[in-house]
Amino acid sequence: MQLTVVDHPLARARLSRMRDERTDNAAFRAALRELTQMLVYEATRELTVAEETIRTPVVETTGFRLAAPPLLVPVLRAGLGMADTAHGMLPESQMGFVGLARNEETFQPEAYMASLPESLVDRHVFVLDPMLATGGSLVHCCRLLTARGATQITVLCALAAPEGIQRLEESGLPLRVFTASVDEGLNENAYIVPGLGDAGDRQFGSV
Numbered sequence: 001m002q003l004t005v006v007d008h009p010l011a012r013a014r015l016s017r018m019r020d021e022r023t024d025n026a027a028f029r030a031a032l033r034e035l036t037q038m039l040v041y042e043a044t045r046e047l048t049v050a051e052e053t054i055r056t057p058v059v060e061t062t063g064f065r066l067a068a069p070p071l072l073v074p075v076l077r078a079g080l081g082m083a084d085t086a087h088g089m090l091p092e093s094q095m096g097f098v099g100l101a102r103n104e105e106t107f108q109p110e111a112y113m114a115s116l117p118e119s120l121v122d123r124h125v126f127v128l129d130p131m132l133a134t135g136g137s138l139v140h141c142c143r144l145l146t147a148r149g150a151t152q153i154t155v156l157c158a159l160a161a162p163e164g165i166q167r168l169e170e171s172g173l174p175l176r177v178f179t180a181s182v183d184e185g186l187n188e189n190a191y192i193v194p195g196l197g198d199a200g201d202r203q204f205g206s207v
């Protein structure tokens, strides 16, 4: 599994805004959108481009476009806050959706929706979820994708715990992970420390 930590000063500043308990829902969503731009920018660096001939007002030249825009899959709820920004940067991409809620007693993900193309053979998938804690939710989501034939999955998250990274590594799933930080670890409630709290609640309010 390839792990990339995007520790650019601008990413650190946005993440600090998200961590700060004084940051309200609107400012948290804005910082997540800005951080998502940085994650998408880094994660798309090696995507294949196709050449095409274009004309500038001056001369004919070679232009470039993405050969195969990835399928975007935000994990509801918290991943919704990354979806629009990622889609803005990858306007030709299609989008699927996976809904998961972690049971806060067992820490197991409970699935409540999946809306995905039938076949993901030969399709690169970008999974969007700000939090990788125990890794249970992302393993569940990525297994839904590989069951449909996906062999190339990129996970974008704001924050990761070492425990979740290890779980993804041990899963053997075909993954690249981009995160702005690998934090210290999980507490007794399986929350990331220092973390930022519940990323869904920080954006949308508690349920």
Ligand SMILES: O=P(O)(O)OC[C@H]1O[C@H](OP(=O)(O)OP(=O)(O)O)[C@H](O)[C@@H]1O
Pocket: 075, 076, 077, 078, 079, 100, 101, 102, 103, 107, 109, 129, 130, 131, 132, 133, 134, 135, 136, 137, 138, 164, 190, 198, 199, 200, 201
């Ligand atoms: O790595 P894990 O231990 O599985 O935890 C991470 C999951 O927890 C959060 O979602 P949550 O279940 O709180 O749902 P929400 O987005 O609706 O708040 C987060 O967005 C991840 O999906």
Ligand SMILES: O=c1cc[nH]c(=O)[nH]1
Pocket: 078, 131, 133, 190, 191, 192, 193, 195, 196, 197, 198, 199, 200
């Ligand atoms: O710290 C955590 C762990 C799981 N889910 C969150 O939103 N935050």
Ligand SMILES: [Mg+2]
Pocket: 198, 199, 200, 201
């Ligand atoms: Mg939550």
